[in-house]
Amino acid sequence: MSRKTRIIFHLDMDHFYTAVEERERPDLKGKPVVVGADPKEGKGRGVVATSNYEARKAGVRSGMPISRAWKLCPEAVYLPPNFPLYIRVSNEVMDIARGFADKFEQWGIDEAFLDVLERARSPDEAEALAKQLKQEIKLKENLTCSIGVGPNKLVAKIASDFKKPDGLTVVKEKEVESFLTPLPVRRLLWVGRKTEAKLKNMGIETIGDLARYDPSVLSETFGVMGLQMHLMARGIDNSEVETRSGVKSISHETTFEEDTDDPSVVLAALEALSNDVSEEAADQQLFFKTISIKVRYENFETHTTSKTLPFMTNRPKDLKKTARELLQNYLKHGRKIRLIGVRVSSFVSGEKQKTLV
Numbered sequence: 488m489s490r491k492t493r494i495i496f497h498l499d500m501d502h503f504y505t506a507v508e509e510r511e512r513p514d515l516k517g518k519p520v521v522v523g524a525d526p527k528e529g530k531g532r533g534v535v536a537t538s539n540y541e542a543r544k545a546g547v548r549s550g551m552p553i554s555r556a557w558k559l560c561p562e563a564v565y566l567p568p569n570f571p572l573y574i575r576v577s578n579e580v581m582d583i584a585r586g587f588a589d590k591f592e593q594w595g596i597d598e599a600f601l602d603v604l605e606r607a608r609s610p611d612e613a614e615a616l617a618k619q620l621k622q623e624i625k626l627k628e629n630l631t632c633s634i635g636v637g638p639n640k641l642v643a644k645i646a647s648d649f650k651k652p653d654g655l656t657v658v659k660e661k662e663v664e665s666f667l668t669p670l671p672v673r674r675l676l677w678v679g680r681k682t683e684a685k686l687k688n689m690g691i692e693t694i695g696d697l698a699r700y701d702p703s704v705l706s707e708t709f710g711v712m713g714l715q716m717h718l719m720a721r722g723i724d725n726s727e728v729e730t731r732s733g734v735k736s737i738s739h740e741t742t743f744e745e746d747t748d749d750p751s752v753v754l755a756a757l758e759a760l761s762n763d764v765s766e767e768a769a770d771q772q773l774f775f776k777t778i779s780i781k782v783r784y785e786n787f788e789t790h791t792t793s794k795t796l797p798f799m800t801n802r803p804k805d806l807k808k809t810a811r812e813l814l815q816n817y818l819k820h821g822r823k824i825r826l827i828g829v830r831v832s833s834f835v836s837g838e839k840q841k842t843l844v
């Protein structure tokens with residue numbers, strides 16, 4: 488397979504939410520900090536969004552029940568997440584990083600891929616450029632990040648995780664194999680705990696073991712995913728850094744069985760649609776700012792109206808409240824409604840918000 492040379496950065500902010508909190512509150516410096524659900528002295532439900540490195544030393548991890556975090560580290564400072572703040576800081580960091588790239592792809596709230604081949608023609612130039620980017624983020628945002636540099640997105644992503652926090656790892660094309668070989672398979676994207684356990688049963692523990700394995704057996708066991716894993720283990724990834732506009736929308740609409748002028752029926756439908764839309768946004772780990780509704784009367788006359796909130800959200804209650812407000816004007820006339828719809832747009836992805844607290 489012919490591969491054209493590329494130089495790709497993967498940027499990953501260090502313990503992002505807690506780092507932002509520490510920056511805002513210097514009194515937290517040096518203390519273990521956990522952002523997540525309210526621990527309620529060990530009785531809290533919900534989970535840890537992230538923890539700083541001091542709390543990680545006590546064993547606290549993202550996604551862990553907050554009650555367990557409390558047991559491991561009762562002395563930590565527990566903070567509720569401040570999403571609007573993290574999103575604002577994320578946007579600022581991404582703006583800085585975008586300025587260093589020929590092609591730029593944000594990946595989640597605190598990660599991005601940069602294709603920099605036009606600006607750095609050799610690994611040495613790339614290293615200098617990555618240092619400059621780290622310095623600029625430190626200077627302008629007072630935050631540290633880790634950067635991986637590699638010939639493709641896969642290697643860059645694994646490299647950014649190699650040395651954290653405040654790391655910089657450059658993997659040249661000819662070093663890819665020796666870099667990947669000793670690492671545990673878990674480092675490959677998409678290899679979750681279950682796959683890891685299955686691979687272990689097959690005697691595969693490192694990326695090198697996987698690269699040497701017979702791909703036909705992998706494909707029998709894991710289907711297409713098996714072949715994909717085998718390619719990844721050999722450091723092969725031809726996917727491009729894709730500049731995405733970042734603006735998307737999610738919408739749901741419903742046509743009533745019978746045209747209706749009963750506000751309670753219309754409001755109940757609006758509530759159900761709002762739930763569907765916010766659920767989908769949460770599933771896709773997206774936050775929105777603009778909420779629109781669509782109303783079609785029985786004669787097919789159609790209106791849309793929208794409101795932009797001063798903050799990013801994906802909370803169902805923000806969506807419902809705004810959608811209800813917007814609908815009020817259309818319920819006044821007593822005209823029969825045929826269809827209503829709800830749409831949200833203008834997103835920031837919080838890709839790793841798997842654990843909304």
Ligand code: TTP
Pocket residue numbers: 499500501502503504505535536537538549550596597651652839840841842843
């Ligand atoms: P990560 O980049 O996975 O973690 P991190 O930045 O906190 O720490 P690291 O230094 O290891 O990169 O996630 C980025 C942010 O996303 C994190 O600060 C909080 C949020 N997040 C969740 O809310 N839930 C999760 O399960 C994970 C993994 C992250």
Ligand code: CA
Pocket residue numbers: 499500501502503597
């Ligand atoms: Ca991070």
